[in-house]
Amino acid sequence: MATPFCAAACRLSVSPPNAAPSAPGRARALARRGLVVAVRAEAGVGGINPSIRKEEEKVVDTVLAGELSKPLTPYCRCWRSGTFPLCDGSHVKHNKATGDNVGPLLVKK
Incomplete structure (x- = not known):
């Protein structure tokens, strides 16, 4: 699951759980209503992190x-x-x- 921001900003294909794939415009409409949507990367599209700390399994930063x-x-x-x-x-x-x-x-x- 992802936040509406991630779905819109990451430019990923999104759809509500248990629904057929939908257009990114529909994802933005769902995000405006505060709904959480399932996210999947589109085939052939590279990841959102092309070069930052690729040797790490997951890039996570914490700031107090x-x-x-x-x-x-x-x-x-x-x-x-x-x-x-x-x-x-x-x-x-x-x-x-x-x-x-x-x-x-x-x-x-």
Whole structure:
């Protein structure tokens, strides 16, 4: 299962559990209603993580909000940032190239 954000931002094919495959537009409509949908990668489409820490089984980062040095810290969700896990604005170029709409996760202190 995935959150509506993941289904829309990862540009994956999504459908409600036990339903026939549906278009990404339907997934966004379900996400707007707050419904969780099952996610599966489309055949022939590469993963969302092309190069970050590929030697690890699963890339997971934890940050305690109290330890942040700035009152607002942007974290990358497009996997394109040169300063990953921090956002460097690379999503702007990614969005223009792909038609995607992904932006950073903003963590407030």
